[in-house]
Amino acid sequence: MFDTVLVANRGEIAVRVMRACAELGVETVAVYSEADADAGHVRAADQAYNVGPARAADSYLDGEAIVEAALAADADAIHPGYGFLAENAAFAARVEATDGLTWVGPSSDAMTELGEKTAARRVMADADVPIVPGTTEPVDDVDDVHAFGETNGYPIAIKAEGGGGGRGMKIVAEPAEAETQLESARREGEAYFSNDAVYLERYLETPRHVEVQVIADIGDDGEPRVVHLGERDCSLQRRHQKVIEEGPSPALSDALRERIGAAARRGVAAADYTNAGTVEFLVEEDPDRDPDEPLGPETPFYFLEVNTRIQVEHTVTEALTGIDIVKEQLRIAAGDGLTLDQSAVSIDGHAMEFRINAEDAAADFQPASEGRLDVYDPPGGIGVRVDDALRQGDELVTDYDSMIAKLIVWGADREECLARSRRALAEYAIEGVVTIVPFHRLMVDDDRFRAGTHTTKYLDESVDADRIAEAQTRWGTAAASTEASDDSAATERSYTVEVNGKRFDVELAAHDAPPIDPGETDDVGSAPSPERPARGSSTDDGASSAEVGGGGEAIDAEMQGTILSVEVAEGDTVAAGDVVCVLEAMKMENDVVADRGGTVADVRVAAGDGVDMGDVLVVLE
Known part of the structure; x- marks a missing residue:
């Protein structure tokens, strides 16, 4: 080791x-x-x-x-x-x-082979794993999209070769959309994965997202050894982003479950894959299915992709099997090999994972731009696990993903798991940072989710936004605190120093010492770091970051993210509603549009720039 x-x-x-x-x-x-x-x-x-x-x-x-x-x-x-x-x-x-x-993790060669979606589709097809009708080579011309639509019908999914989690995927509902969506998918692919290659798939109308956790190594005989740890159902998604994951899937019969698990093992073995990974499938749901009658073995399912890493929702599988997947990863990488075989894997009970994101579900799941955990008291009790890296008093870091924690709940069956989840979510006390806990509390009592007949489109197409707003009003967390906490009684002083880039924490006990004034320099000689100016506030030179001057009107960023493209240049004339740039935030493209017409006086960003909420992007006059 x-x-x-x-x-x-x-x-x-x-x-x-x-x-x-x-x-x-x-x-x-x-x-x-x-x-x-x-x-x-x-x-x-x-x-x-x-x-x-x-x-x-x-x-x-x-x-x-x-x-x-x-x-x-x-x-x-x-x-x-x-x-x-x-x-x-x-x-x-x-x-x-x-x-x-x-x-x-898996070898770089295996990651290359399975990370490129067209190559992965060829591997799976050769291993007799069903794949969605689509291309096995990249396409780069809109005529290819039209030809595919004529043969397979619409809608069509255009997907980035290096994509995942909805990044680089665009849906073409009719021929007139093909050119715009092709350009958008290629642009996202280049921005996220430095690869603008895309491929086409038939877009399934009623899909469930079912994935199989695998762990693999090479046996003493040189042959791949692949163990699967059951499936997870990740069908509750918002704009292709998973929100709640569970296992086993409430929709699969045992016979269908066995078929999907066997397909995952075949595909991974064919790629000479080692370490942990997840094989994702789309399963065609029957919209008229009785919830008490799971999908039978004849149900179509198709390979989607392989995630060549550990997944966010690996915790669901750990709760069901008692197997520490990260430890298995480390043992395989260290040359100790797998500690189990397929016969040793058993699934016990039911588990769910709730992503605790710092987002306002009532505001179209907009990520929080700031906050501090004035209160942070996660739930506990039998069958409850919380994975986080937080403690009360922490400031919210908004430069990265909005997920701040994961709540994992286990029960002897799905009903007990739902009941325990309801209790745990009610116990989760968070103040100072908005989260989607109220949304989760709504979902555990949602009829369609409880019935287990939802598809990946359910949240986007069927859930009433008013219900989400009501849940946020009823159970929403408090607004962020704006006043610093009172640490005047503290007598211990903690310091963090860096030497040649390495971090050291130092604690000094100061008996009967007065509190340190934030504006003073302490006896050690290190002054506190200045806070970043608030958005729109004055900087050191007295200029406001939100001022545009000359009577111009600023178009600013409504959220933190990365500029994917700029669609205007100085001197251009734009009308109300015209797109001036495309901003990526939370794995989604967002068109930034002009609220009124005018002439572009100043463009302050370029493709690839990171921006904060409130930053000026374009100035109109």
Whole structure:
């Protein structure tokens, strides 16, 4: 087993990996950006290294800086968690090529093969795994989309080769939309994955999202050994983003479950895959199905993609099987091999995972732009697990994903799991940061969800927004606190210092000492860091960041995100409703439009720029 593992991630998944390492007697190293200097994953690690500024591209996505931190810390392995570089085959190859470092995950070759969706479809088709009717080679011309539609009908899904989680996927409902949607999918693919290649699939009208957790290694005979740990149903989604996951699926018969599990094992074995991964499928739901009659073995299902990493919802499988998937990842990467075979896997009870996102469900799930956890008291009791990296008093970091925690609930059956989830969600006390806990409380009593007949389109097409607003009003968390907490009684003083990029925490006991005034410099000689100016406030030179001058009108960012494209230039004339730029936030493209007509006087952003809520993007006159 390894001595030291660097976790190339942040937040709850970094803490979750660190806990597994601690139980194996392995020390851990955290990496953090300037925005995360006080984050929970930094507190949880044995060592911590600053790898850059808040912008992810300059810190958590900087593979060179992360490898340098691993070498400086004498780590002998890197675990990527999920997100950021977790599915980046080039980064995996960099780690593999670095003497003394081991990559905790599938090989970079397997990641390349299965990470490109058209290549993965070919692998699965060769292994007799059903695939959705579509292309097995990239398309780059709108005529290809039209031809596909003529043969297979509409709607069509255009998908980025490197995509996942809805990123880089666009739906073409009719031929007239083909050109615009093709360009949009290619643009997202380039922005997210540095790969503008796309492929086509028939878009299923009533799909369920069912995925199979697998763990694999190579046996002593040189042949792949693949174990599946059952399926998870991730059909409750909003705009292709999972919200609640559960297992086993409430919709599958045992016979269909066996067919899907066997297909996952075949496909993974054919790719010579090792370590943990998830094979995702779309299953055609029958809209008229009796909830008491699960889908039979004849039900069509199709391969969707392989996630070559651990999943957010791996906790559901752990609750059902009692198997620590992260420990299995570490053992396989260390050369110790799988500790179980298929006959040793049994599924017990029912489990659900609720993503606790800092979003306002009543405002179209808009991510919070600020906040502090004035109250943070997660639930407990039998069958309740909370994965987080937070503690009361923490400031919300909004530079990255909005998920702040995960609530995992287990019950002897689905009814008990739902009842226990209702209780746990009611116990979850959070104030100072808006979350989607009220939305989850609504869903555990939603008739369609309780019946288990929902599809991936249910939230987007069928749930009344008024119901969500009522839930937010009834159960919503308090607004963010604006006053600093009173620490005047404290006599211990904590300091954080960095030496050559490495973080150290120092505590000094000061008996009968007066409180430190935030504006003063302490006796050690280090002054407190200045706070960032509020959006629209004056900066050091006296200029307001929201001022546009000359009587112009600013078009500003309504949320934090990344500029994907700028559609106007200085001197252009625009009308009300025209798109001036495209902003990515929370894995979705958002058109930024002009509220009124005018002439573009100033363009203040370019493709690839990160922006905060309130930042001026374009000025009209």
